[in-house]
Amino acid sequence: MSNESYENVIIGSGEGGKYLAWHLAKSGQRTVVVERRWIGGSCPNVNCLPSKNEIHSAKVADLAHHATKFGIPVNSGSSDMAAVRQRKREMVENLIAMHLERYKATGAELVMGEAKFTAPKTLDVRLNDGGGGRTLTAERIFLNLGTHASVPSVPGLLDAKPLTNIELLELDRLPEHLIVIGGGYVGLEFAQAYRRFGSKVTVIQNGPQLLTGQDPDVATEIHQIFTTEDIGVLTSSEIVSVRGRSGTSVHLVVRTPSGQKTIQASDILVATGRTPNTAGIGLELAGIELDQRGYVKVNDRLETTAQNVWAIGESAGSPQFTHISLDDFRVIRDNLAGGNRSTRDRIVPFCLFTDPQLAHVGLTEMEAKRRGVAVRVAKVPVAAVLRTRTTGETRGFLKALIDTNDNRIIGFTMIGPEAGEVMAAVQMAMLAGFPYTVLRDAILTHPTMAEGLNPLFSV
Numbered sequence: 001m002s003n004e005s006y007e008n009v010i011i012g013s014g015e016g017g018k019y020l021a022w023h024l025a026k027s028g029q030r031t032v033v034v035e036r037r038w039i040g041g042s043c044p045n046v047n048c049l050p051s052k053n054e055i056h057s058a059k060v061a062d063l064a065h066h067a068t069k070f071g072i073p074v075n076s077g078s079s080d081m082a083a084v085r086q087r088k089r090e091m092v093e094n095l096i097a098m099h100l101e102r103y104k105a106t107g108a109e110l111v112m113g114e115a116k117f118t119a120p121k122t123l124d125v126r127l128n129d130g131g132g133g134r135t136l137t138a139e140r141i142f143l144n145l146g147t148h149a150s151v152p153s154v155p156g157l158l159d160a161k162p163l164t165n166i167e168l169l170e171l172d173r174l175p176e177h178l179i180v181i182g183g184g185y186v187g188l189e190f191a192q193a194y195r196r197f198g199s200k201v202t203v204i205q206n207g208p209q210l211l212t213g214q215d216p217d218v219a220t221e222i223h224q225i226f227t228t229e230d231i232g233v234l235t236s237s238e239i240v241s242v243r244g245r246s247g248t249s250v251h252l253v254v255r256t257p258s259g260q261k262t263i264q265a266s267d268i269l270v271a272t273g274r275t276p277n278t279a280g281i282g283l284e285l286a287g288i289e290l291d292q293r294g295y296v297k298v299n300d301r302l303e304t305t306a307q308n309v310w311a312i313g314e315s316a317g318s319p320q321f322t323h324i325s326l327d328d329f330r331v332i333r334d335n336l337a338g339g340n341r342s343t344r345d346r347i348v349p350f351c352l353f354t355d356p357q358l359a360h361v362g363l364t365e366m367e368a369k370r371r372g373v374a375v376r377v378a379k380v381p382v383a384a385v386l387r388t389r390t391t392g393e394t395r396g397f398l399k400a401l402i403d404t405n406d407n408r409i410i411g412f413t414m415i416g417p418e419a420g421e422v423m424a425a426v427q428m429a430m431l432a433g434f435p436y437t438v439l440r441d442a443i444l445t446h447p448t449m450a451e452g453l454n455p456l457f458s459v
Contacts, residue, residue, distance in 0.1 A: 006030045009123060009138035011115050011281075014041025016312035016325035016332075017144030018099070023333055025108035032109040032136065034125055039110070042146060043322045044095040046166045051189060053088045054169060055353055058193035062355070065196070069392065079197040082172040117282030120306060140308045142332070143288070143296055144325075145281075145315035147274035152181070156242035160250040162268040165190065175199045175267040179252060181239065183210035185352050187271030188222065192354050195231050202232035202263065204254060209235055211352075214413075215365045217399075221415050222358060225395055242268070276315045291317065300342040301335050302328055319348050349427055351420035356382070356396045359419035361427045362411035363401055375401040375410065378436075378459040382416035385452035393417045398456045400426070400436065407435035418449045425450055 008024050010017045013035040025031040038045040057079075064076035103110045111134070113127040121141060125134045149164035151157065163171075165186055178194050180187045183205030195201040203210070203226070209219035210226075210233065226233055236257050243251040252263045276294045283290065287306040289297045295317040302310045310332055312318075313325035327346065334341040352358035368375045382388050382396040396415030403410050412426040429439055440457035444450050 003135045003137065006032050006136060006138045008032070008140050008142065009034065009115075009136050010142040010144055011123075012036075012041065012144030012146055012312075012315075013039060013099075013110065014144050014146050014313055014325060015043055015322045016327075016329040017041070017142060018102075019326060019329040020142060020144075020312070020332060021108040022102055022106040023329075025106045031107075032111055033103075034111045034113055034115040034123070034136070036112075036114050036128075039096050039112075040099040041144075044099070045092055046169060048322050049095065050088050050092060050169050051165060051186075052353055053091050054084055055189055055193045055355075057084045057087065058196040059355055061198075062196045079174055081174050081197065084197070085170065085172050088169065115281065117286040117288075120286045121308075140310075141286075143283075143304070143309065143311040143315060144313055145277040145296075145311075147276050147314040147320065149270060150273045150275045151270050152239075152272050154239050154242060156244055157239070157268070157270075159244040160242045160268055161245060162270045164270055168194075168269055175265075176248070177202070177265040177267070179204065179263065179265040179268045180271060181268065182271035182273070183207070183233070183235070184212070184271060184273070185350075187269065188226075189353050190269055190271065191231055192226065192229065195229055200232075202234065202265070204237050204239060204252075205233070205235045206238055207235065211358075213364070213366075214358075214360070215399075217397075218358065218360075218364075218413055218415065221396060222352075222354065225354070225356070225415075228395075274314065274320060276317075278315055293317075300344045302332055302343065318343070319350075321348070321350055324348060347427060347430055349423055351423070353420075356393060356416045357419035358413070358415050359423035360411075360413045361423055362409070362430060364411060364413070365401065368401055368411065373410065374404045376404055377401060378456050380452065380456050380459060382414075382452070384455055385416070385447075385449060387447040387449050387451065388417065390447060391417065398422075398452055400456055402436050407437065408433060409436050409439075416449065416452075422450050422452065425453065 007029040008031040010021050010033045013033050021031050021033045061079055064074050067074035113125040115123045115125045118124050121137055123136045174197055177200040180191045180203045183203055191201045191203050210222055211219045223233055234256055238255045240253040240255050248266055249264050254261055254263055278290055278294050289305040291297050296311040296315055297305055298311050298316045304311050312328045314320045318324050318328055331341045331343055349361035379399040383394040388394045399413045400409055401411035409430050414422055436457045439453045
C-alpha cells in the first residue's frame, strides 16, 4: 500500500460530504473522498430521487386509471414495471455523470473503496476495482457514513428474502401482494405507489397509528386516504413469525387487536427504520465515540470526540433528510472559516411524498403541549382552497400553530396537493419571525394552492 497525505479525507460521498469536498478542493486544499458504493450517496442512487421518480410514475398510472373522471377516456392497461425501472435508471445514470463532472471541475479526488481506521488520522482503503489498497493520512477527517435499512429480528423473516427500498426499486415485475412492514415515510410512500401500479398492498404498523410522532388528526387523515385507495392498514399489530418462501408465496403470522391471523403475500418490504453505518470501520482506534444507538457522538458544531474529526448527516444522529445533511455541510464550512454556526434550534421541514403530500415544519400540537407552549390552532380543509376545485384534489387540510404571546407561527402542517411548496412559504415567514397576519393579509395569486394561506390565517 502507498502512504499518502491529504489535508482532508471525507468518508462517504453523500450530500453533506460531497459539497464539503467540492468546497475544500476549490479553495485549494488537497481533498479526497472515499466512497464504498454509491457515487453521490444514497439520495441520487437508491433513496430520495429514485423513489420519487417511481412515485411520479405511479401518479401517472393513477391519473390514467381515473382519466374518464376528467372527460378523457383512456385505456390505462397494466403497469410496465421494467419500463418504470428503466426510466428511474436513466435518471440515476445522468445524476452520477453530473457528480463525476463536479469532482473533475473542483479537483476533489474520488476513490471507490472501503475505508477503515488503523490509527488516529490514518485509514486503510481497500479499492473496489481489485487494485489493492491505499493508506491515507489527513489533517482533518469528516465522517459521512450514512445509514442502512434495519431488518427486525422476526423468526423466519430473513428466510423469506424481504425487500428493502433498494431491492424494491429494482423490481421489473409487479408484486401480487406486497406486505409493507412499517408505517413511516418510506413504507407509506411505497405502499401507495405500488397499489397504484396494481399490487394488492397491506401496511402493518406496530404502533396505534401511522406516522408515529405526528398529531392524531394527521395520522387519521392519511389512514383514511389509504383506505379510499383500497390499501390495507393494520395498526397496533405485530408480526409474530414468517413462514419461509414456498414458490411465490410467504405467510406472515400477525398479532392484531382482533386476534392472530395469517396473511399470504408475494413480497415483503421492510421499512422499519435505519441503522448507522458505524460498525466495523475502526472508529474506536481513532478515539471516535458512539452513542448507545450506534451514532457518532457530536456536539452542536458536529465535532466528534476525536480532535479534527467531524461527522455529517445521518450517522451523526442528524434528522434523516438530505436537506439536513446539506445544512450540516454549511455548519462545518462556516466554522472552519472562523464562524460560530450551530445545529441547535434548526427549523427542520419534511415532506412525505404520498399523494396528496404531507408537509410539516416546526412544532406539532403534541410537541407544543409537551413543552408547555400556549398556542392557537388554525385549521381549514383543503377543499376550502379553490384551486382544488379545478383539479378535483380535495382531500386533506392545512393547520397552523400560532404562539399566543407574540402571534408568530411556530408550526405548520398540510396534507394536500403541492403541500411541500406551500410549506416553504410558511417556513420563510417563520424564519423571518413574522406574525401570522403577514400571511393572512398577503396578496396571493388566484387560483393557487398557496392562496389557501389567506383563509387558514383568517380563522
